[in-house]
Amino acid sequence: MSLVVDVRQRLGTFALDAAFTAEGGVTALFGRSGSGKTSLVRIVAGLARPDEGRVVLSGDVLVDTARGVFVPAHRRRFGYVFQEARLFPHMTVRQNLDYGRWFAPKGARAENPACIVDLLGIGDLLKRRPANLSGGEKQRVAIGRALLSAPRLLLMDEPLAALDEDRKAEILPYLERLRDEVGIPIVYVSHSVAEVARIADRVVLMNAGRVETVGPASEVLGGPRLVSAAERREAGSVLSGRVEACDAAHGLATIRLQGGLPLVVPAAGVSAGEAVRLRIPARDVMVATVRPEGLSALNILEGTVEAVEPDGEGMTSLVLSCRGDRIRARITAFSAGRLGLAPGLPVYAVVKTVALE
Numbered sequence: 503m504s505l506v507v508d509v510r511q512r513l514g515t516f517a518l519d520a521a522f523t524a525e526g527g528v529t530a531l532f533g534r535s536g537s538g539k540t541s542l543v544r545i546v547a548g549l550a551r552p553d554e555g556r557v558v559l560s561g562d563v564l565v566d567t568a569r570g571v572f573v574p575a576h577r578r579r580f581g582y583v584f585q586e587a588r589l590f591p592h593m594t595v596r597q598n599l600d601y602g603r604w605f606a607p608k609g610a611r612a613e614n615p616a617c618i619v620d621l622l623g624i625g626d627l628l629k630r631r632p633a634n635l636s637g638g639e640k641q642r643v644a645i646g647r648a649l650l651s652a653p654r655l656l657l658m659d660e661p662l663a664a665l666d667e668d669r670k671a672e673i674l675p676y677l678e679r680l681r682d683e684v685g686i687p688i689v690y691v692s693h694s695v696a697e698v699a700r701i702a703d704r705v706v707l708m709n710a711g712r713v714e715t716v717g718p719a720s721e722v723l724g725g726p727r728l729v730s731a732a733e734r735r736e737a738g739s740v741l742s743g744r745v746e747a748c749d750a751a752h753g754l755a756t757i758r759l760q761g762g763l764p765l766v767v768p769a770a771g772v773s774a775g776e777a778v779r780l781r782i783p784a785r786d787v788m789v790a791t792v793r794p795e796g797l798s799a800l801n802i803l804e805g806t807v808e809a810v811e812p813d814g815e816g817m818t819s820l821v822l823s824c825r826g827d828r829i830r831a832r833i834t835a836f837s838a839g840r841l842g843l844a845p846g847l848p849v850y851a852v853v854k855t856v857a858l859e
């Protein structure tokens with residue numbers, strides 16, 4: 503699968519001028535409110551026409567303004583999940599799901615709808631109507647309905663934004679299973695660093711209608727390229743690793759990172775050998791020039807400073823190379839100066855929190 507988007511559209515005083523490509527997995531359109539994410543995803547969906555440009559999915563030209571091509575939304579075979587579930591209130595969950603299936607072309611019908619129902623954990627809800635479901639349950643049904651239409655591409659526009667933190671936490675594991683077990687490429691709109699870090703393979707960072715940068719989640723969410731101060735505060739490292747050992751008595755697991763470093767993290771319900779993603783918020787990493795002792799932190803990593811990037815607002819982003827894995831830290835410019843941090847300097851990274859995802 504390859505999705506090529508290169509479009510321009512004027513909306514009142516707002517000018518969208520955005521280009522990106524996506525290749526399978528989850529591509530996040532990420533940026534602050536008003537940066538143009540929804541306008542862009544609406545063009546990909548066929549719900550809006552660009553003034554100029556092209557949208558091509560795996561060689562299939564869906565929009566080409568120069569040649570007068572515009573394939574309408576219902577003929578694109580895309581699934582769309584919005585902020586609110588938009589289920590049919592008079593239909594049961596099963597009927598809502600069947601409605602999705604009904605739209606699948608004959609040859610492409612999901613072979614086993616029961617698998618999708620299982621994957622989303624909605625088997626017990628089939629006879630209920632949307633009015634009796636929680637926000638998280640509704641959203642899982644909406645995702646199921648979209649999947650059962652056998653889409654070539656799934657577009658999700660802030661699917662968790664209307665949910666409270668508990669409901670978000672409930673639904674995120676299902677989105678991860680969707681990413682890992684269903685081969686459908688996903689374009690995922692969000693303004694949440696934590697959500698994007700957890701779900702996305704690639705990130706398209708939007709700012710004022712334009713694409714600021716495109717890259718792996720681990721790079722884009724690292725910090726320096728993030729546009730708003732709020733995003734930079736949330737910046738951090740996204741790392742991959744494998745569970746090496748579990749210490750059930752203490753609720754801890756040792757994760758071996760790709761570069762070979764071990765990290766000890768609080769973990770419930772993981773098993774040895776499992777591949778995991780970790781997020782370490784940059785603001786939760788302290789830096790020392792000598793090995794600290796007598797600390798409560800479980801992880802003190804040896805590394806060297808790779809980059810020092812002051813943000814001009816009194817804070818400095820650091821990239822630390824720890825046996826090949828890059829750990830980001832965000833400290834005050836004052837501390838960076840006082841410690842004389844410069845590329846090549848050996849340091850210790852004290853990691854206060856690690857989110858296992």
Ligand SMILES: Nc1ncnc2c1ncn2[C@@H]1O[C@H](COP(=O)(O)OP(=O)(O)OP(=O)(O)O)[C@@H](O)[C@H]1O
Pocket residue numbers: 513514515516533534535536537538539540541542693
């Ligand atoms: N039909 C329209 N007419 C005029 N301005 C519009 C129209 N649609 C969108 N805009 C403007 O375009 C800008 C981008 O809006 P858009 O909804 O795409 O941003 P967003 O990044 O998805 O934001 P949010 O995260 O808040 O949903 C906003 O300033 C919005 O007011």
